[in-house]
Amino acid sequence: MKKMKCVWKISPGDYASALDYFENQNYIGIGWSELGNLRKYKSKADIRNKLKHRSTSSSQIWNFYKKISKKDIIFLYGNKRIYTIGTVIGKYYFQKKPDYQTLYLQSHYPIPNRRKVEWKILFSPFPVNDLPKEIVKKLGQRNTIKEFTNEWPIIKKHIEKHLDKNPNISCGFSHEPENEQQVIALFARYFDKIGFSKILSIYHERHKFPDAEALTNDKRHVLIEFEHRSSNARNHGKRLDKIDYLVCWEHDWKNYPYRAKIIELKGELGKVLK
Numbered sequence: 001m002k003k004m005k006c007v008w009k010i011s012p013g014d015y016a017s018a019l020d021y022f023e024n025q026n027y028i029g030i031g032w033s034e035l036g037n038l039r040k041y042k043s044k045a046d047i048r049n050k051l052k053h054r055s056t057s058s059s060q061i062w063n064f065y066k067k068i069s070k071k072d073i074i075f076l077y078g079n080k081r082i083y084t085i086g087t088v089i090g091k092y093y094f095q096k097k098p099d100y101q102t103l104y105l106q107s108h109y110p111i112p113n114r115r116k117v118e119w120k121i122l123f124s125p126f127p128v129n130d131l132p133k134e135i136v137k138k139l140g141q142r143n144t145i146k147e148f149t150n151e152w153p154i155i156k157k158h159i160e161k162h163l164d165k166n167p168n169i170s171c172g173f174s175h176e177p178e179n180e181q182q183v184i185a186l187f188a189r190y191f192d193k194i195g196f197s198k199i200l201s202i203y204h205e206r207h208k209f210p211d212a213e214a215l216t217n218d219k220r221h222v223l224i225e226f227e228h229r230s231s232n233a234r235n236h237g238k239r240l241d242k243i244d245y246l247v248c249w250e251h252d253w254k255n256y257p258y259r260a261k262i263i264e265l266k267g268e269l270g271k272v273l274k
Contacts, residue, residue: 016078017181029111037094082123090116
């Protein structure tokens, strides 16, 4: 008997911070790196026993490892939006050592458990507010992975209406960053195209300043602060005279008075990704 295709929601990290990695490197992934390779677990109970205090996650992990199949439909959801739709094209695999471009993401939010995906539709984010309340409620549950096979016909119909009104945006990716974490992820993906040769460190402490250290193409060791919009950095004040770059998605700070050079990714990536 032919297996019916299932539909799965995947949440790409806190604040959708893994979104660009999933889209650009054509995979989906989940965390729980402390479990190691999931192939060594024979049942959901084995995973639950290993997790102990987080045993409620065992069903999600088992679904990702065993229940998702080739040709199943995946959609990426976060921040009350659906971003991307794709089809699973590969079996489960364990990525022990991340490639260079995912080193930031791995240190911030390890995602060694993966499946290859072919993205079919990239579009500007689809707000889910107009969906039926019960679907919106289910989408909002704090699950990294959740099955939506039964709800998919309704969701798909709403997305098709959204696509008619919203063409793909430019710059080689499907959406604009919506927060600082997504700006950092975008920088980590494209730093070598905008004048940098190496990321030395990206710090994850919430109140640490600056956010990162890097090497430029001319081998200068520089300090970097990230913001979604440049004006979000106003509270740093004169500390901006002590760093080299303020990297943001959009430069909206009129009469910016400080030493740090501003790199507006919206403009820079628009040039290099055409």
